[in-house]
Amino acid sequence: MSTASVPLPAWINYGLIPLLNLFLAFFFSGLVVWAIGESPFEALKLLLAGALGRGEGIGFTLFYATSFIFTGLSVAVAIHAGLFNIGSEGQAYLGGLGAALVALSLDRYVPWYVTMPFAIIGSALFGAACAAVPAWLQAKRGSHIVITTIMFNFIVSSLMNYILVRVLIVPGKMAPESRTFLEGGQLPKLDWLIGMFGGRLGAAPLNFSFLIALVMCFLVWLLIWRTKLGYEMRTLGHSPTAASYAGMRYARIVMITMLISGGLAGMMALNPVMGASARLQIEFVGGAGFVGIAVSLMGRNHPAGIILAALLFGVLYQGGAELSFDMPTITRDMIVVIQGLVILFAGALEYMLRPAIVRVYQQISGK
Amino acid sequence: MTGKAPHLSLDLSKNEPAIELVGIDKKFGAVHANKNINLTVAKGSIHGIIGENGAGKSTLMSILYGFYQADQGEIRISGKPVTIRDSQAAIAAGIGMVHQHFMLVENFTVLENVMLGAEGGQLLRQGVSSARKELKRLEDDYGLDVDPDAVIEELPVGRQQRVEILKALYRGAEILILDEPTGVLTPAEADHLFKVLKVLRDQGKTIILITHKLREIMAITDTVSVMRRGEIVATRKTTETTVEELAELMVGRRVLLRVEKGDANPGKVLLSVKNLTVKDSRGVTMVDDVSFDVRAGEIVGIAGVAGNGQSELLEAIAGIRKPASGEILLDGKPTAGADPAELRELGLAHIPEDRHHMGLVLKFEEYENSILGYHRESRFGGAMLNLDEIRKQAEEQIAKYDIRPPNPRLKTANFSGGNQQKIVVAREIERNPDVLIIGQPTRGVDIGAIEFIHKRIIEMRDAGKAVLLVSVELDEIRSLSDRILVMFAGKVVGEQSGEANEQALGLMMAGIAA
Numbered sequence: 001m002s003t004a005s006v007p008l009p010a011w012i013n014y015g016l017i018p019l020l021n022l023f024l025a026f027f028f029s030g031l032v033v034w035a036i037g038e039s040p041f042e043a044l045k046l047l048l049a050g051a052l053g054r055g056e057g058i059g060f061t062l063f064y065a066t067s068f069i070f071t072g073l074s075v076a077v078a079i080h081a082g083l084f085n086i087g088s089e090g091q092a093y094l095g096g097l098g099a100a101l102v103a104l105s106l107d108r109y110v111p112w113y114v115t116m117p118f119a120i121i122g123s124a125l126f127g128a129a130c131a132a133v134p135a136w137l138q139a140k141r142g143s144h145i146v147i148t149t150i151m152f153n154f155i156v157s158s159l160m161n162y163i164l165v166r167v168l169i170v171p172g173k174m175a176p177e178s179r180t181f182l183e184g185g186q187l188p189k190l191d192w193l194i195g196m197f198g199g200r201l202g203a204a205p206l207n208f209s210f211l212i213a214l215v216m217c218f219l220v221w222l223l224i225w226r227t228k229l230g231y232e233m234r235t236l237g238h239s240p241t242a243a244s245y246a247g248m249r250y251a252r253i254v255m256i257t258m259l260i261s262g263g264l265a266g267m268m269a270l271n272p273v274m275g276a277s278a279r280l281q282i283e284f285v286g287g288a289g290f291v292g293i294a295v296s297l298m299g300r301n302h303p304a305g306i307i308l309a310a311l312l313f314g315v316l317y318q319g320g321a322e323l324s325f326d327m328p329t330i331t332r333d334m335i336v337v338i339q340g341l342v343i344l345f346a347g348a349l350e351y352m353l354r355p356a357i358v359r360v361y362q363q364i365s366g367k
Numbered sequence: 368m369t370g371k372a373p374h375l376s377l378d379l380s381k382n383e384p385a386i387e388l389v390g391i392d393k394k395f396g397a398v399h400a401n402k403n404i405n406l407t408v409a410k411g412s413i414h415g416i417i418g419e420n421g422a423g424k425s426t427l428m429s430i431l432y433g434f435y436q437a438d439q440g441e442i443r444i445s446g447k448p449v450t451i452r453d454s455q456a457a458i459a460a461g462i463g464m465v466h467q468h469f470m471l472v473e474n475f476t477v478l479e480n481v482m483l484g485a486e487g488g489q490l491l492r493q494g495v496s497s498a499r500k501e502l503k504r505l506e507d508d509y510g511l512d513v514d515p516d517a518v519i520e521e522l523p524v525g526r527q528q529r530v531e532i533l534k535a536l537y538r539g540a541e542i543l544i545l546d547e548p549t550g551v552l553t554p555a556e557a558d559h560l561f562k563v564l565k566v567l568r569d570q571g572k573t574i575i576l577i578t579h580k581l582r583e584i585m586a587i588t589d590t591v592s593v594m595r596r597g598e599i600v601a602t603r604k605t606t607e608t609t610v611e612e613l614a615e616l617m618v619g620r621r622v623l624l625r626v627e628k629g630d631a632n633p634g635k636v637l638l639s640v641k642n643l644t645v646k647d648s649r650g651v652t653m654v655d656d657v658s659f660d661v662r663a664g665e666i667v668g669i670a671g672v673a674g675n676g677q678s679e680l681l682e683a684i685a686g687i688r689k690p691a692s693g694e695i696l697l698d699g700k701p702t703a704g705a706d707p708a709e710l711r712e713l714g715l716a717h718i719p720e721d722r723h724h725m726g727l728v729l730k731f732e733e734y735e736n737s738i739l740g741y742h743r744e745s746r747f748g749g750a751m752l753n754l755d756e757i758r759k760q761a762e763e764q765i766a767k768y769d770i771r772p773p774n775p776r777l778k779t780a781n782f783s784g785g786n787q788q789k790i791v792v793a794r795e796i797e798r799n800p801d802v803l804i805i806g807q808p809t810r811g812v813d814i815g816a817i818e819f820i821h822k823r824i825i826e827m828r829d830a831g832k833a834v835l836l837v838s839v840e841l842d843e844i845r846s847l848s849d850r851i852l853v854m855f856a857g858k859v860v861g862e863q864s865g866e867a868n869e870q871a872l873g874l875m876m877a878g879i880a881a
Contacts, residue, residue: 227751231735231742238728244687245717245725246740247708362395 008354008361014300018346020353022312025345029338036329043323043330050322051315055199057322059190059206063276065307065314066206067092069213070268071292072299072306073220074127074261078145079301080224081257082237087134087149088265089289090156091127095266096273097163098126100178100280103273104168107185115184119274120212120267127266128259130156135258139251145258153289164282178280187275207275209267216264217303223260233257265289291339297347309346316342383446385410385542385573386431391440393426400426402597404440408542408590413564413574415584415605418594419617419785419813424577427594428544432464433457444542463535467547469527471519477530478502478515481537498537505536510566524673525556532563542573549583550810553672554841554873561587579813581610582842593617618815628825631849634663636699637833638684638802643693645679653679655857656693661802666824666834668848668865670841672876676857677837678720681806684835685717686710697802711740716795720806720837726791727779734761734775737794764793769819785816792820796827803827804835809843821847841872 030040051061071088078085085091102122106115134148164176187208194201224230236243236253244250272284291313298312299305320335345352384407391404401423408414418424429435431442433451441448444460451457457464471480478495481502487494502515511529519527528548535543545564549557564574564587576588584591585605592602593616601616615621638661645654654676661667671677682688684695686707695702697713705713719725727736734757738747747753761775768789770782779787788809795803808824809817824847828834838844844851851863853875861875 226754228742228748229750231752234731235728235739238730239724241721241724242726242728242739245685245707245719246742247686247706247711249706365394 008358012357012361014305017350017353017357018298020357021346021350022342024353025338025342028345029341032334032337032341033330036334038327038329043327046326047319047323048315049319050326051319054202055194055197056202056204057318058199059194059201059204060318060321061311061314062210063204063206063271063314064317065310066210066213066271066275067268067288068291068295068310068313069217069306070271071265071289072295072310073213073216073292073303074263074265074268074289075292075296076299076301076303076306077220077224077233077264078257078261079296080230080237081233081253082240083138083254083257083261084146085131085149085258085261085265086146086293087131087152087262087289088268088292089285089287090149090153091130091262091265092268092285092289093153093156093160094130095123095127095263096269096280096284097160098122098124098266099269099273100168100181103181103185104178107182110184112184112186112188116187116208116274119185119270123266123269124263125266127264127269128262130266131258131262132255135255135262138258139254157283161282164280168280176282181274181278185274186278187270189275205272205276207271209271209275212267212270214307216267217307220264221303229253229256265292294343294347297350312342313339382409382411384408384443385412385445386575387441387443387446388427388431389441389443391427391430391437391442393430393435393437399597401430401437404599406592406599406602408573408575410445410573411568411571412589413568413576413587415576415578415588415591416594417578417581417584417591417613417617419579419783419815422594422617422813423597424594425546426597428464428546428575428577431457431544432462458538458540461539461541463532463538463540463543465528465531465535465543465545465548467550469531471527471530473520474518476516476518477513477522477533480519480530481515481534483534485538501537502533505533509536509563509570511563523556524551525553525559528552528556528560529563532567540572542575543567544575544577546577547579548576549578549580551673551839553877554869555877557583581613584613585610595619614814617813626821626825626846628847629829631665631828632831633665633849634831636660637663637697638804638835639694639696639699640680640684641694641696643680643683643695644691645676645683645688646691647679652691653857654683654690657854657857657859658693659852659859661833661835663801663833664828664831665849666828666836666847668844668851669835669837669854670844670851670872670876671837671839671854673839675854675876677854678806680854681717681720681804681835681837684804685715685719707740708743711798711800714801716798716800716803718791718795718803718805718808720810722787722791727787729778729780731779732776733765733770733779733782733790734758736779736790737761737764737775739794741794741798760797764790764797767797768793783813784811785813788812788820789816792823796823800832802833802835804837806837807840808836808838809840841869841876845869845872 033040033043051057071092074088075085099119099122102119103115106118130152134145134152137143137148138145168178169176170179189201190206190208190210191201224234232248232253235246235248268288273280295306295309295313298309316339320338324330324332324335386408388404388406391401393401404427416424426435430437433453433456442451449460451460472483478499482494482498499515506512511533513526513529513533519530548560552560568574578584588605590602591605591608592599593613595617641658643654643657644652647653657680669677679688683690686705697715702710723729728739737760738757747757758775765773765775770786770789808820812820824834836844836847845867849865851865851867852859853861853872855876855878860878863872
């Protein structure tokens with residue numbers, strides 16, 4: 001009979017509480033900025049202007065958000081079935097190999113729109129393959145998926161090192177990366193999207209995979225709330241005993257869920273590999289898989305929420321980069337601190353304010 | 368109850384009040400959980416509070432114990448107004464609570480549990496010896512005999528409950544609130560609890576007993592208040608009321624307390640259990656070589672104290688738990704290896720004991736639960752869910768089973784216990800199964816819904832279905848069953864006809880006579 005069981009209206013749950021958490025995160029970030037002797041307001045202004053001020057900034061923000069949407073969806077799908085997939089990072093990394101192999105083999109012969117469907121499938125397959133072993137170990141052997149997916153991040157990291165240094169490297173070059181894809185292996189930039197709002201994309205790498213991400217949001221929503229498979233996944237996620245009572249097959253649901261989750265993580269690679277750098281580079285995921293956990297958490301595991309949370313983190317990434325450029329005392333590491341505070345308040349301490357808000361709400365509405 | 372001291376009922380009016388609730392009012396949004404509650408409980412008395420689920424008993428007690436704050440009104444303890452912000456304040460005011468589900472650390476000893484939260488200082492040792500002395504004194508004073516060094520998980524439930532009471536007394540409770548205390552006890556253990564409560568009362572403690580069992584109210588309380596829809600609709604001296612009157616006050620209409628049913632017409636054997644042995648996840652044998660048949664058109668009841676293998680038996684028949692050995696036959700066909708989904712297709716329906724974890728997904732909306740286990744049926748769609756069809760049949764069930772509020776989009780957790788159970792019962796019975804297995808059909812369910820569910824079960828029998836019923840409520844087993852099997856320590860230790868006498872059953876349940 002604690003405040004946790006008191007229902008709150010949706011606008012408080014999904015609107016007010018996240019906003020207050022965000023406000024707290026920015027407040028404490030402000031304190032940190034102030035403590036190193038800079039003006040918090042100036043910093044906030046620079047951050048927002050850098051992320052949203054010009055067409056190019058928006059392009060970068062959306063580019064980062066695209067990656068976070070994919071990994072956020074990956075984490076969310078698993079969470080709906082009660083599985084905590086920490087391995088999106090590795091799955092995305094291996095997904096990059098899938099996308100790159102397709103691009104490397106097709107880019108000479110066909111235009112990008114022919115390559116793209118194969119690249120989507122290739123990246124998803126490789127991402128799913130990376131999730132398959134932990135999923136099988138969880139389903140059949142009861143090995144905890146959190147542990148196994150973390151370990152697979154390391155395995156994939158070593159494997160990709162080997163492949164890039166020994167196999168895909170361009171002979172005679174020093175950089176551990178594949179050759180640059182030709183036009184047929186690149187996803188087109190979305191100049192027209194920014195152009196519609198009168199901006200200019202400039203050097204920003206916003207590309208077609210942003211639209212793929214939005215389509216995936218819709219498909220994930222459809223899967224979770226409109227299909228029988230999604231129904232079984234949610235049953236398992238809420239109550240494993242109810243799922244077994246209803247005759248749902250645990251191993252089957254765990255396997256399918258993790259393959260989908262890994263597939264979504266794998267597709268993240270389309271964005272940096274085929275959309276931005278047009279080659280497979282070492283460590284291209286750059287922590288997007290882990291950000292996906294925070295994005296999913298903040299977005300309450302709902303595609304709509306994930307889009308919003310991914311945009312927020314996109315703003316932090318892009319705005320943060322601009323900020324550290326304009327304010328040299330605020331280093332790249334400071335930006336990580338600010339991101340950490342956002343994750344702390346909006347993700348981990350999600351329910352910190354709730355009891356107080358419930359009390360206020362009861363006082364206002366109870367009379 | 369004749370055993371009550373006659374002077375007490377005289378004393379009550381003279382005794383100063385231990386607790387006074389004046390104009391307590393509490394709203395949750397649109398729900399008016401407590402409306403202007405006025406209640407006075409005399410010191411040194413046992414006061415019963417009965418009411419259906421959702422009548423506001425729990426809210427009222429939660430206000431008293433500091434889980435909620437009242438919107439209006441005042442609480443007075445021994446005449447002095449107090450503000451109870453949390454359970455700490457409640458304890459300081461001398462209020463102790465014995466919860467329905469025990470709040471004990473299973474692998475701690477009795478002494479450690481009693482001290483928990485009242486250790487007195489950073490170093491444990493000083494506290495331990497004084498706590499031991501104090502515990503001994505309490506045990507002697509109130510006849511609550513428990514070994515202080517026994518580990519909780521090794522104690523029978525009745526003893527564990529005594530530890531809960533000792534915990535409250537150790538913290539200086541003058542007023543004890545007991546929430547459905549007999550739900551987990553054998554009849555003998557319940558009798559012993561009542562003796563303890565009487566001793567406590569005679570020593571001047573005040574006891575508030577929340578229960579849905581009218582018999583207990585009649586047996587032990589001095590005064591009783593009936594709650595309905597957030598209000599106290601009547602307060603009576605127990606000697607001056609009857610079970611029938613109380614039941615009517617609770618529900619607001621006349622209630623049939625006895626189940627009316629005709630004779631059984633048993634047909635062919637539909638469910639047959641042969642030499643079934645079931646082990647739990649630790650490998651402990653929970654069902655030990657059990658055999659019985661259930662025929663078409665009869666209700667077979669399984670009586671027994673909770674934890675004697677009934678749950679595992681049901682789960683094995685339902686295909687949730689794999690038996691270690693033995694056979695289960697549905698209409699003569701062995702079901703070995705069939706999972707719950709396949710068994711449903713063979714005509715087996717299962718109303719599980721634990722609706723919160725098994726029968727329902729509480730976070731789902733009502734209509735989502737109305738297909739749980741049957742969601743594969745083609746009329747609910749192929750790969751996609753046919754939401755129109757699902758909601759339509761959910762609405763039909765809601766109408767037919769009078770599930771309230773009649774809203775298939777409401778989250779299941781927000782239905783009362785009785786209505787949640789009706790959701791399960793509707794889902795399982797509406798598929799028209801040949802064999803129905805039922806665990807605790809009316810646990811935590813209000814009287815009105817109990818009557819309704821019992822009628823549906825009898826109807827199933829009369830329609831020629833085989834019904835297997837497991838319940839720890841002896842009254843329920845006796846009034847519904849055509850035959851009664853008693854389980855003790857995993858074995859069927861006896862069989863009785865439906866008119867079995869309660870004492871004989873009680874002895875078998877305790878494993879004394881076989």
